[in-house]
Amino acid sequence: HCYLQLHPSNGALVYCSNGKTRTAIAMACYLKFAGLVQHSYQGFFHFLTKRGISNPEATWKQLPPSLHLFFRQFDTAVELGGFLNRKPLLLRAIALQGIPVEDKPCLDIWDSAQKHVYSSHPESWNEDLLVRKGAPNNSGDKPTSQWADEEGFYKVNVVLEGDFLMLCRFGGDFAKETTIHDPSKILFRYANTTGFLSGGCPYELPPHKVD
16 A cells, blocks of 8 residues: 555556455455445455456355455454454364264364464374474374264364464364365364454354354
């Protein structure tokens, strides 16, 4: 934004693999930050229209819940000049209910630095990868988790600050590191930031709030 303001001839190029979704998200946020739209989702629609997308509403509806949440939080952060919470939070545990699988699902968490900070199945990961990414389970301490009758409990005890990603995959024979890139093996994913969360209370995530 500052670069564009320096001289009328300055320009910026933004692109991604298909020139739509990720580019549209970046441009929507810029338009909101620059005060050219009231809400970032309006910038998203504006970009898609200029891009020649005849039905931007359909693209909007296809976005996962985490991106809808991101747009709302970005608007709030711009309007407030920062995040509501600037402190790290301790994620003590995760409970899963009503997932119709027999084998305990794999649960993995990455932090804002893209470090693999938790795995319910550390034995399924390459040891060198765990050491390089700084995952907490490479010291020999096994995480505590249990699974029975479509319900499970995972003792996490990981400090998170900023963005984080939680990925839940099929367990059993599919509990392999390579399945994190296979959409057919993913049960759900959840992306958020601690900047809009508060400590000391549980958070319930029904299906419509996870990807």
